[in-house]
Amino acid sequence: MGAERLTSTDSAGDGGARAAAELAARASYGRLLAILASGTGDVLLAEDALADAFEEALRRWPADGVPQRPEAWLLTVARNRQRDEWKSARHRLSASLDVLPELAMPVSSPFAAPDSPGADFPGADFPDRRLPLMLVCAHPAIAEDVRTPLMLQTVLGFEAAQIAAAFAVPPAAMAQRLVRAKRRIRDARIPFAVPGPEILPERLPPVLEAVYGCLAIPTAETPDDGGASPRPTLAEGLFLAELVAGSLETEPEAWGLAALAAFLLSRPSGGAYVPLEEQDTDAWNPVMIGRGEEYLRRASALPSGSRTAASRTPGRFQLEAAIQAVHANRARRGGTDWPALGTLYAALNRVAPTLGSQIAEAVVLGRLDGPLAGLRRLDELAAARRSDCERFQPYFAARAELLASADEPLEAAEYLRTAISLSTEQRVREYLRAKLHSMTESAS
Amino acid sequence: MRYTLLMHYQEMSPEELGPEVLEQGEAAMNSYAATLQQAGVLLGAEVLQPSHASTTITHRDGKLRIQDGPFADTKEQLGGYFLIDVPDLDAAIQWAGQAPGAMWGSVEVRPGATHTVDGAWVPNA
Numbered sequence: 001m002g003a004e005r006l007t008s009t010d011s012a013g014d015g016g017a018r019a020a021a022e023l024a025a026r027a028s029y030g031r032l033l034a035i036l037a038s039g040t041g042d043v044l045l046a047e048d049a050l051a052d053a054f055e056e057a058l059r060r061w062p063a064d065g066v067p068q069r070p071e072a073w074l075l076t077v078a079r080n081r082q083r084d085e086w087k088s089a090r091h092r093l094s095a096s097l098d099v100l101p102e103l104a105m106p107v108s109s110p111f112a113a114p115d116s117p118g119a120d121f122p123g124a125d126f127p128d129r130r131l132p133l134m135l136v137c138a139h140p141a142i143a144e145d146v147r148t149p150l151m152l153q154t155v156l157g158f159e160a161a162q163i164a165a166a167f168a169v170p171p172a173a174m175a176q177r178l179v180r181a182k183r184r185i186r187d188a189r190i191p192f193a194v195p196g197p198e199i200l201p202e203r204l205p206p207v208l209e210a211v212y213g214c215l216a217i218p219t220a221e222t223p224d225d226g227g228a229s230p231r232p233t234l235a236e237g238l239f240l241a242e243l244v245a246g247s248l249e250t251e252p253e254a255w256g257l258a259a260l261a262a263f264l265l266s267r268p269s270g271g272a273y274v275p276l277e278e279q280d281t282d283a284w285n286p287v288m289i290g291r292g293e294e295y296l297r298r299a300s301a302l303p304s305g306s307r308t309a310a311s312r313t314p315g316r317f318q319l320e321a322a323i324q325a326v327h328a329n330r331a332r333r334g335g336t337d338w339p340a341l342g343t344l345y346a347a348l349n350r351v352a353p354t355l356g357s358q359i360a361e362a363v364v365l366g367r368l369d370g371p372l373a374g375l376r377r378l379d380e381l382a383a384a385r386r387s388d389c390e391r392f393q394p395y396f397a398a399r400a401e402l403l404a405s406a407d408e409p410l411e412a413a414e415y416l417r418t419a420i421s422l423s424t425e426q427r428v429r430e431y432l433r434a435k436l437h438s439m440t441e442s443a444s
Numbered sequence: 445m446r447y448t449l450l451m452h453y454q455e456m457s458p459e460e461l462g463p464e465v466l467e468q469g470e471a472a473m474n475s476y477a478a479t480l481q482q483a484g485v486l487l488g489a490e491v492l493q494p495s496h497a498s499t500t501i502t503h504r505d506g507k508l509r510i511q512d513g514p515f516a517d518t519k520e521q522l523g524g525y526f527l528i529d530v531p532d533l534d535a536a537i538q539w540a541g542q543a544p545g546a547m548w549g550s551v552e553v554r555p556g557a558t559h560t561v562d563g564a565w566v567p568n569a
Binding site: 041139140141142143180183184187188189190191193195199 | 493494496497498499510511512513531532533534535537553555
């Protein structure tokens, strides 16, 4: 696994299969950790216990054979470790003992057949405690900038250094943030529980935001990388969104987020930058698009959720997913449905306006009503939020595009130059430079 | 008259203090609590966990705001306290949000570490 990306997000071929296999292994790690952590409220202790269990497996399985139910084996060994630790003087002094009963299961040999009567794990399935774990990671008492990293580490088992690379943060700083957050979870006793309907509506949005954080991670630009592997955590974001949506079932915004992740993942990553509208639709992954469409259907089939019963409009993630669905549909339709995009962006900017979505709406407006209409919208935006626009690459890129359509190549070139200087991704700079080159060629 | 003795000191980890200083400190706290108890003046005492475990709650316009970290505004001063015993942070936050003080100031929710029972220190459950 390269240091600059978490898992390969190549949607086709071998890379995709490997990524899928790795996610399956990570899924099992997260399930075990969630069970171990939710019993004691102590993520650090659970991580240590699980690491010990994996070590012991590496020592013993080659000689003794792989147990019939490896996960049950790991869980038993890890729980024994946890109990040893809790019994040690350190914990007796510094922490409560009232959670011990949860751990106080009969000490059994990890090699006892787990299917035998009286075994620790009745039934084939473990309880899935990952949703409570995710709610802990995105608890309002946890600093916002550590919520997504914390989820990637606890639910998917990534190392701090890998997460640090994805977020372009020094590894030591990321490791420290993560440890602090986990101490806080333990010491403040943040509960591992799915809150009731009176609190859940305010606790779910931060969970979805943290998962959305996986989709919106800026490209980590390392010198040798050249910015060629954008959005390294899309597959992880899809996995986490599906986990939330599947656990709660009836939250339309969770399905909307899963749909959004699937649509984004349907497009090839890496290589030269090509804007969505110019991408070859044959390169898009139809399976992933189908998944996005299915999730979006599920979202819209649900009542508008527990949030605001009064509003019948879909939430932000459903709207963002619907916008991506319109783009995806270009493969079938042969062209982009601009009126649909106009309607969806207008709705998105009513529900959850961001500078990025407002600029996107201006560009769509330029397609619908002509470039001058789009430019007027940008003028309004700039008048209202001048200082934000002045540092925002998409503003200059959009203005350049609209001016070029309005046959103002010289002015367009000016904005394009600023857009290039504000671009953080190497491959975007290269694309815009090529555009500038052809623009100035044809102008002279 | 009831008086609350508020202890302010630099937060140091057991590692930073070293085992000797830590032991001396514990012995001093033990004998102080026992002395107060013998004198019949001790109503209760708490040693709190470090501020890294703190959460700050404010309640404005019917909206509960939950912020990670301790209370850090120098314009406002410690005005009082409620000591509650609840299962977890969410329960503590719900009660803190209903405190009138959350509407005109902030309420810092700090978990306890140890407290006295009959003049003797016991770890918090």
